[in-house]
Amino acid sequence: MSSKELPTELVPRVGAGERVLLASVDGQVTVIELPDAGKLVIGRGDDCDVVLDHPSISRKHAAVEIGEQLRIEDLGSANGTFVGGVRLAASKPMGFGVGTLVELGTVLITQRGGEEAVVAKPAADMVIADPVMLEVHETVRVAAASTLSILLLGETGVGKELFARRVHELSARASSSLVRVNCAALVESLLEAELFGHERGAFTGATHAKAGLLEAASGGTLFLDEVGELPLTTQAKLLRVLESGEITRVGAVKPRSVDVRFVAATHRDLAVLVKEGKFRQDLFFRLDGVAIRIPPLRERSAEIIPLAEAFMVEAGAASGQATPTLAPDAAARLRAHPWAGNVRELRNVIMRSVLFCRDGVLTAAGLRMGTIEASDRGPAPSVPSPSATSGAPPAGMTTERAERRARAIDALERTVWNQTRAAELLGITRRTLQTWMIDLDIPRPRGGSR
Numbered sequence: 001m002s003s004k005e006l007p008t009e010l011v012p013r014v015g016a017g018e019r020v021l022l023a024s025v026d027g028q029v030t031v032i033e034l035p036d037a038g039k040l041v042i043g044r045g046d047d048c049d050v051v052l053d054h055p056s057i058s059r060k061h062a063a064v065e066i067g068e069q070l071r072i073e074d075l076g077s078a079n080g081t082f083v084g085g086v087r088l089a090a091s092k093p094m095g096f097g098v099g100t101l102v103e104l105g106t107v108l109i110t111q112r113g114g115e116e117a118v119v120a121k122p123a124a125d126m127v128i129a130d131p132v133m134l135e136v137h138e139t140v141r142v143a144a145a146s147t148l149s150i151l152l153l154g155e156t157g158v159g160k161e162l163f164a165r166r167v168h169e170l171s172a173r174a175s176s177s178l179v180r181v182n183c184a185a186l187v188e189s190l191l192e193a194e195l196f197g198h199e200r201g202a203f204t205g206a207t208h209a210k211a212g213l214l215e216a217a218s219g220g221t222l223f224l225d226e227v228g229e230l231p232l233t234t235q236a237k238l239l240r241v242l243e244s245g246e247i248t249r250v251g252a253v254k255p256r257s258v259d260v261r262f263v264a265a266t267h268r269d270l271a272v273l274v275k276e277g278k279f280r281q282d283l284f285f286r287l288d289g290v291a292i293r294i295p296p297l298r299e300r301s302a303e304i305i306p307l308a309e310a311f312m313v314e315a316g317a318a319s320g321q322a323t324p325t326l327a328p329d330a331a332a333r334l335r336a337h338p339w340a341g342n343v344r345e346l347r348n349v350i351m352r353s354v355l356f357c358r359d360g361v362l363t364a365a366g367l368r369m370g371t372i373e374a375s376d377r378g379p380a381p382s383v384p385s386p387s388a389t390s391g392a393p394p395a396g397m398t399t400e401r402a403e404r405r406a407r408a409i410d411a412l413e414r415t416v417w418n419q420t421r422a423a424e425l426l427g428i429t430r431r432t433l434q435t436w437m438i439d440l441d442i443p444r445p446r447g448g449s450r
Contacts, residue, residue, distance in 0.1 A: 019070070024108045024134040025054050032109075040064045041075070042104065056105025069095045070111055072102060079105035085169070098306050101128050101137070108137050112302070127307050130300035137166075139292050144170035148289030149242075152265040156427035157344030158294040160265040161225065167263050168221040176220030179213050184226040185432040187439050188401060191234055193250050202251025214247050218258040226427070227287065228268035228279060231400045235280045242286045262287060267427065278400070297339040297346065304334050304346065311347050312362070315354035324357045329364040337369065341424055348424070397440075405440040408433065412442070 021032035032050055034040070040049040045059035052061075058077035065071040073093040074081035081088045082103040083096050096102055102109040110128045128134060143150050144167045152160045161180065168178040186194055193203070197212030214222060224230075230238070241247055242262065246255040264287045273279035297304065309326060316323035339345055352368045397405070407426065415421035423433040436442070 024138045129306045130302040143290040149262040151291045154294030157342035164223040179217035180223045184229040197249040199251035221261045224264040227264040228266040239283045297342045311350035315351045324362045327363040333364040
């Protein structure tokens with residue numbers, strides 16, 4: 001057994017039968033090699049089997065028992081030992097599998113390799129099996145403890161919402177509300193009232209006063225998902241909230257104080273939008289307290305199989321059937337797939353594949369990687385003519401709404417007007433896409449007969 005510090009890019013690949021622990025100590029990845037059996041004491045003291053010199057680690061912090069499954073026990077540490085977000089009671093060991101996040105004080109540890117020996121499956125949203133993700137989680141941990149706004153950047157489907165929840169849970173506001181706003185899903189005419197609230201009689205249908213989402217998040221965290229889709233008028237009003245800590249309900253005269261921590265996320269390049277005049281520079285600087293990039297799944301390929309196995313457990317539980325075994329050829333096919341939709345696409349593939357798996361083994365042939373074949377769908381629906389959809393937007397439509405309309409049409413055309421697949425490409429729900437189509441005057445295709 002030994003431990004050694006290596007730059008992230010030099011962390012060696014681990015075979016299926018070999019197990020190591022990866023620890024992130026102040027952004028530096030430490031590789032802890034494990035014997036075949038025994039017990040290792042981890043702590044800051046020189047007499048420990050594994051020495052992690054970090055102020056959050058106690059002299060003798062925890063002990064790892066090595067067997068068919070790894071088990072960890074807190075040794076009465078000052079800052080605690082957490083497995084999958086659950087704090088361990090002293091002298092009560094808990095098992096943990098590949099990718100499960102273990103926290104010793106503020107040091108993050110995860111197991112890598114040894115997939116064949118692992119019995120317990122990790123929770124899907126706690127899988128960390130690639131060194132680059134250890135660094136991301138370390139950055140999230142440090143940023144969460146601050147009061148700075150956080151900007152999460154990454155492609156659609158990488159898990160930005162999970163990281164927003166993680167920021168909230170690790171912050172001093174964890175006991176208060178986390179409120180999510182999908183900026184791309186709300187119709188522009190309703191967005192202001194949803195965010196800021198309204199007074200009775202402020203507009204037609206406002207029969208009573210209503211607090212907005214900013215008030216609901218006061219004392220907690222407001223997660224602005226797809227913040228790049230905010231209209232410029234709303235951006236200006238949101239900036240005033242960030243600057244003054246006050247909101248004014250629609251139809252009100254007096255402002256109200258709110259105490260909100262902002263976490264924003266987008267798959268778009270906000271710096272480019274600023275240069276194009278589509279996103280306010282002052283708001284960008286306010287939101288960009290700490291920018292954290294979530295890598296796409298293709299850049300953390302070591303997580304594909306652990307994530308797939310975690311989703312298999314979830315799918316089995318959801319369908320009430322035993323969790324199947326992932327065959328080697330299926331694992332190879334999953335690793336080779338480009339995963340344009342990232343973790344969301346992987347989850348969808350696994351969920352539907354497990355649903356139709358009947359022999360207890362999920363093979364490559366059983367992986368349902370895409371939509372049902374055309375021969376099984378019946379005649380395709382007739383598609384609106386290009387002139388009806390891809391031409392100039394209706395007169396009077398704002399630039400922001402016209403761009404959203406163009407993106408929706410592009411996604412629909414790329415998926416032959418399959419609304420479910422188009423919504424996945426856009427990173428929204430099918431219902432939200434249907435709302436867009438109505439609001440943005442996009443004709444729906446006429447359903448074909450079977």
